[in-house]
Amino acid sequence: MRQGKLTNAKLRELVIDNIEPRNAETVVGAGVGEDCCAVMTDDLCVVSTDPITAGGKQTGVLAIHINANDIAAAGAKPIAALVTLMIPPTAEEEQIRTLMNELAHTARPLGIDIIGGHTEVTDSVTRMVVSVTMIGKPVVKGKMFKTADVLPGDDLIMTKYAGLEGTAIIGSDFAGELGLTAGEQEQLSKIKESLSVVRDGEIAAKIEGVHAMHDITEGGILGAVCEMCEASGTGARINLSAVPVLPLTKKICRYYGLDVYGLISSGSMMIAAKDGNQVVKEMRANGVPAAVIGKAGEEGVYDLSAGSKREITPYPADELYKVLERGL
Structure with a gap:
């Protein structure tokens, strides 16, 4: 493809025509020549941004989920997204169309409008880079949760299972090598549909005694616990044997020699609360x-978990990269 901006015709065909604002909060959405967008909100405006550079075949799906999950961990509901695409000159138009369909398909059931962004073909990248900025509004009016608000004595609760995102990426990109059975392929499909914690955040935000939330992303369980403790100035006593792990994730970790507790885990949320059982x-x-x-x-x-007190430190890099770098 030619370097620089997409032509207006291609921008409309490949990008804008693949998104359709539906929320009442969307005042100005994506359009040719529109450099700004606007959403209407009568509350705090919660904003987060993250790029996807190692999403493999799940890039469009993960780009929405990881940013929506950040908003959810703040106790907010994601309502709108800005998407920036950095496209290598070697890319085909169909790749852009497929990616936009992934982004729109993932955003729609979460109630998120893609309202704008930027697209550019550049040799500064060798593969597609997607960066999303997500906008949200609090579930409980005027209330936002911060990672730093963990209190000593809080129970630490984890939703869903460890290593979900890592399982989705590795299982999709290396399915042939892993020799997944039909049953495991079905489980992988369900995992791909469970990478959102928007629902988790909406529920937790309304529970009395919840003090902090944190979506479990790069660095896995180990990284998430250490990040929460560092942010809040607390410590933690964890029972890693109590961390739920799906059979397919265990198989993948055994095959590649990965530590599931250090594997990227979007789809799971860590919650600090006065009463964990509640x-x-x-x-x-x-x-x-x-x-x-x-x-x-x-x-x-x-x-x-082993009956002794073992200090936890996060890995220098997520366990996922051991597999991705091997596959290059």
Whole structure:
């Protein structure tokens, strides 16, 4: 493809025609020549942004989910997104169309309008890079949750299962090598549909005694616990044996020699709350699996699952990269 901006005709054909604003909050959406967009809100405006550079075949899906999940962890509902596409000259038009369909298909059931962004063909990248800025409004009017608000004595609750995003990426990109059975392929499809914590965040935001939330992304469980503790100046005592893991994730981790607790886990949320059992009860009543996996303390992060006190530190890089770098 020719470097530089897409022509107006291609911008309309490949990008804008693939999105359709539906929310009442969308005042000005994506359009040729429109450099700004606008949403109407009568509350706090919660904003987050993240790029996807290692999403493999799941790039469009993950680009929406990881940013919507950040908004959800702040106790807000995502309503609108800005999408920036950095496109290598070697890309085909069909790749752009497919990516936009993925983005729109993932955003739609979450109630998110793609309202604008930027597209550019450039040799500064060798593969498609997608960056999303997500806008949200609080579930409870005027209330926002911060990672730093964990209190000593809080129970630490995890929703769903460890390593969901890593399983989705590796399972999709290396299905042939893994020799997945029909049953495992079906489980992989369900995992791909469970990478959102928007529902988890909406439920948790309404529970009395919930103090903080954090979506579990790069670095997995180990990274998420350490990040929450560092942000809040607390410590934690974790029982890693209580962390739920799906059979397919275990198989993938055994095959590639990965530590599931350090594997990227979008689709799971860490919640700090006064009464973890109450949070688990509410989550399960709404169809969201959850488990208490530990408690916040005064200092240090330790795993107590082996009957001894073992200090936890996050890995320098997510376990996912061991597989992606091997596949290059």
